[in-house]
Amino acid sequence: MEFDKVIRERKATRLFSDKKLEKDKLDKILEAGRIAPTAKNIQPFKIYIIESKEGLKKLDKVTPCRYKAPIVLLICGEPEKSYNKNGHPTYEMDSSIVTTHMMLEATNLGVDNIWIEMFDEEKIIKEFDIPSNLKPVCLLPLGYKSKICPPSPFHKIRKNINDLVEYK
Ligand SMILES: Cc1cc2nc3c(=O)[nH]c(=O)nc-3n(C[C@H](O)[C@H](O)[C@H](O)COP(=O)(O)O)c2cc1C
Secondary structure (H helix, E strand, O other): OOHHHHHHHOOEOOOEOOOOOOHHHHHHHHHHHHOOOOHHHOOOEEEEEEOOHHHHHHHHHHOOOOOOOOEEEEEEEOOOOOOEEOOEEOHHHHHHHHHHHHHHHHHHOOOEEOOEOOOOHHHHHHHOOOOOOOEEEEEEEEEOEOOOOOOOOOOOOOOOHHHHOOOO
16 A cells, blocks of 8 residues: 555544454564664564453453454553663653554555553553563554444544644
Protein backbone atom coordinates (compact mmCIF):
# COMPACT_ATOMS: atom_id res chain seq x y z
CA MET A 1 0.00 0.00 0.00
CA GLU A 2 1.19 3.56 -0.64
CA PHE A 3 2.43 5.11 2.61
CA ASP A 4 0.02 8.02 2.28
CA LYS A 5 -2.83 5.52 1.96
CA VAL A 6 -1.63 3.56 5.01
CA ILE A 7 -1.70 6.60 7.29
CA ARG A 8 -5.09 7.67 5.99
CA GLU A 9 -6.72 4.21 5.98
CA ARG A 10 -5.62 3.27 9.51
CA LYS A 11 -8.49 3.51 11.91
CA ALA A 12 -9.55 2.14 15.28
CA THR A 13 -11.41 -1.19 14.96
CA ARG A 14 -13.83 -1.90 17.77
CA LEU A 15 -15.33 -5.24 16.72
CA PHE A 16 -13.31 -8.06 15.19
CA SER A 17 -14.52 -11.21 13.42
CA ASP A 18 -13.20 -14.59 14.52
CA LYS A 19 -11.00 -14.87 11.41
CA LYS A 20 -7.49 -15.80 12.53
CA LEU A 21 -4.47 -13.68 11.72
CA GLU A 22 -2.12 -15.45 9.31
CA LYS A 23 1.32 -16.30 10.76
CA ASP A 24 3.22 -14.64 7.90
CA LYS A 25 1.36 -11.39 8.54
CA LEU A 26 1.99 -11.60 12.29
CA ASP A 27 5.69 -12.14 11.60
CA LYS A 28 5.82 -9.07 9.35
CA ILE A 29 4.06 -6.97 11.98
CA LEU A 30 6.50 -8.11 14.68
CA GLU A 31 9.42 -7.40 12.36
CA ALA A 32 8.15 -3.83 11.91
CA GLY A 33 8.31 -3.49 15.70
CA ARG A 34 11.76 -5.02 15.88
CA ILE A 35 13.28 -2.46 13.54
CA ALA A 36 11.64 0.58 15.16
CA PRO A 37 13.97 3.28 16.45
CA THR A 38 14.49 3.69 20.20
CA ALA A 39 16.47 6.25 22.22
CA LYS A 40 20.18 5.41 22.04
CA ASN A 41 19.07 2.22 20.27
CA ILE A 42 18.67 0.53 23.66
CA GLN A 43 15.55 -1.37 22.50
CA PRO A 44 14.09 -1.57 26.01
CA PHE A 45 10.89 -3.40 25.16
CA LYS A 46 9.26 -6.79 25.00
CA ILE A 47 6.20 -7.89 23.07
CA TYR A 48 3.96 -10.63 24.42
CA ILE A 49 1.66 -12.40 21.96
CA ILE A 50 -1.66 -13.38 23.46
CA GLU A 51 -3.68 -15.75 21.29
CA SER A 52 -4.46 -18.88 23.31
CA LYS A 53 -8.03 -19.32 24.52
CA GLU A 54 -6.73 -19.15 28.07
CA GLY A 55 -4.67 -16.00 27.40
CA LEU A 56 -7.58 -14.19 25.74
CA LYS A 57 -9.84 -15.14 28.63
CA LYS A 58 -7.33 -13.66 31.08
CA LEU A 59 -7.10 -10.54 28.94
CA ASP A 60 -10.87 -10.06 29.07
CA LYS A 61 -10.54 -9.87 32.85
CA VAL A 62 -8.16 -6.91 32.64
CA THR A 63 -9.63 -4.84 29.79
CA PRO A 64 -13.05 -4.24 28.26
CA CYS A 65 -11.28 -3.33 25.00
CA ARG A 66 -10.25 -6.58 23.30
CA TYR A 67 -13.23 -6.19 21.02
CA LYS A 68 -13.11 -9.95 20.26
CA ALA A 69 -9.75 -9.73 18.46
CA PRO A 70 -8.30 -13.24 18.00
CA ILE A 71 -4.80 -12.05 18.84
CA VAL A 72 -3.50 -9.22 20.98
CA LEU A 73 0.03 -7.90 21.42
CA LEU A 74 1.02 -6.63 24.84
CA ILE A 75 3.86 -4.14 24.53
CA CYS A 76 5.97 -3.64 27.65
CA GLY A 77 8.84 -1.24 28.27
CA GLU A 78 11.85 -1.57 30.53
CA PRO A 79 12.14 1.65 32.57
CA GLU A 80 15.49 0.89 34.23
CA LYS A 81 17.24 0.07 30.97
CA SER A 82 15.74 2.80 28.82
CA TYR A 83 17.47 6.09 28.16
CA ASN A 84 16.86 8.57 30.94
CA LYS A 85 16.18 12.16 29.94
CA ASN A 86 16.46 14.46 32.99
CA GLY A 87 14.86 11.87 35.23
CA HIS A 88 12.29 10.81 32.63
CA PRO A 89 12.86 7.33 31.23
CA THR A 90 11.99 7.06 27.53
CA TYR A 91 10.56 3.53 27.66
CA GLU A 92 7.04 4.79 26.99
CA MET A 93 8.20 6.79 23.97
CA ASP A 94 10.23 3.83 22.73
CA SER A 95 7.35 1.38 23.20
CA SER A 96 4.95 3.78 21.51
CA ILE A 97 7.16 4.05 18.44
CA VAL A 98 7.42 0.26 18.32
CA THR A 99 3.64 0.00 18.56
CA THR A 100 3.12 2.65 15.88
CA HIS A 101 5.45 0.78 13.53
CA MET A 102 3.44 -2.41 14.10
CA MET A 103 0.09 -0.67 13.79
CA LEU A 104 1.00 0.89 10.46
CA GLU A 105 2.48 -2.37 9.13
CA ALA A 106 -0.75 -4.10 10.14
CA THR A 107 -2.77 -1.55 8.17
CA ASN A 108 -0.36 -1.92 5.27
CA LEU A 109 -1.11 -5.65 5.24
CA GLY A 110 -4.88 -5.14 5.46
CA VAL A 111 -4.94 -6.22 9.12
CA ASP A 112 -7.33 -4.26 11.33
CA ASN A 113 -6.12 -3.02 14.68
CA ILE A 114 -6.60 -0.64 17.58
CA TRP A 115 -4.30 0.88 20.18
CA ILE A 116 -5.50 0.21 23.73
CA GLU A 117 -4.36 1.88 26.90
CA MET A 118 -7.41 1.02 28.94
CA PHE A 119 -6.39 -1.96 31.04
CA ASP A 120 -5.72 -2.68 34.68
CA GLU A 121 -1.95 -2.58 34.97
CA GLU A 122 -1.70 -4.45 38.25
CA LYS A 123 -4.01 -7.19 37.07
CA ILE A 124 -2.29 -7.61 33.69
CA ILE A 125 1.08 -8.01 35.42
CA LYS A 126 -0.39 -10.63 37.71
CA GLU A 127 -2.39 -12.56 35.11
CA PHE A 128 0.53 -12.80 32.67
CA ASP A 129 3.40 -13.08 35.17
CA ILE A 130 5.14 -10.04 33.73
CA PRO A 131 8.66 -9.75 35.23
CA SER A 132 9.19 -6.83 37.62
CA ASN A 133 11.66 -5.06 35.28
CA LEU A 134 8.91 -4.58 32.67
CA LYS A 135 6.01 -2.13 32.61
CA PRO A 136 2.98 -2.75 30.38
CA VAL A 137 2.53 0.24 28.04
CA CYS A 138 -0.27 -0.71 25.65
CA LEU A 139 -2.19 -3.44 23.91
CA LEU A 140 -2.55 -3.91 20.17
CA PRO A 141 -5.50 -6.14 19.20
CA LEU A 142 -5.13 -7.44 15.63
CA GLY A 143 -7.39 -9.25 13.18
CA TYR A 144 -10.16 -8.56 10.71
CA LYS A 145 -13.10 -6.35 11.48
CA SER A 146 -16.53 -7.87 11.85
CA LYS A 147 -19.12 -7.11 9.17
CA ILE A 148 -21.07 -5.27 11.85
CA CYS A 149 -18.09 -3.31 13.17
CA PRO A 150 -19.21 0.24 14.02
CA PRO A 151 -17.32 3.03 12.26
CA SER A 152 -14.63 4.69 14.38
CA PRO A 153 -16.51 7.70 15.79
CA PHE A 154 -13.60 10.11 15.88
CA HIS A 155 -11.68 9.03 12.82
CA LYS A 156 -12.62 12.00 10.71
CA ILE A 157 -12.40 14.52 13.51
CA ARG A 158 -9.03 16.21 13.42
CA LYS A 159 -7.94 19.71 14.30
CA ASN A 160 -7.02 22.11 11.58
CA ILE A 161 -3.35 22.12 10.64
CA ASN A 162 -3.08 25.77 11.68
CA ASP A 163 -4.21 24.88 15.20
CA LEU A 164 -1.51 22.24 15.48
CA VAL A 165 1.46 23.78 13.75
CA GLU A 166 3.30 27.00 14.34
CA TYR A 167 6.37 28.32 12.57
CA LYS A 168 8.88 30.05 14.84
C1 LIG B 1 -2.50 6.19 23.05
C2 LIG B 1 -3.85 5.68 22.61
C3 LIG B 1 -4.66 5.02 23.51
C4 LIG B 1 -5.91 4.52 23.11
N1 LIG B 1 -6.65 3.78 23.99
C5 LIG B 1 -7.86 3.30 23.62
C6 LIG B 1 -8.61 2.47 24.50
O1 LIG B 1 -8.19 2.14 25.60
N2 LIG B 1 -9.82 2.04 24.08
C7 LIG B 1 -10.32 2.32 22.83
O2 LIG B 1 -11.42 1.89 22.50
N3 LIG B 1 -9.60 3.10 21.97
C8 LIG B 1 -8.39 3.56 22.32
N4 LIG B 1 -7.64 4.31 21.43
C9 LIG B 1 -8.16 4.60 20.09
C10 LIG B 1 -8.52 6.09 19.93
O3 LIG B 1 -9.71 6.38 20.62
C11 LIG B 1 -8.64 6.41 18.44
O4 LIG B 1 -7.40 6.18 17.81
C12 LIG B 1 -9.07 7.87 18.20
O5 LIG B 1 -10.38 8.06 18.66
C13 LIG B 1 -9.02 8.28 16.75
O6 LIG B 1 -9.76 7.40 15.94
P1 LIG B 1 -9.06 6.63 14.72
O7 LIG B 1 -7.94 5.80 15.31
O8 LIG B 1 -10.12 5.77 14.10
O9 LIG B 1 -8.53 7.65 13.76
C14 LIG B 1 -6.38 4.77 21.79
C15 LIG B 1 -5.54 5.42 20.89
C16 LIG B 1 -4.30 5.86 21.27
C17 LIG B 1 -3.40 6.53 20.25
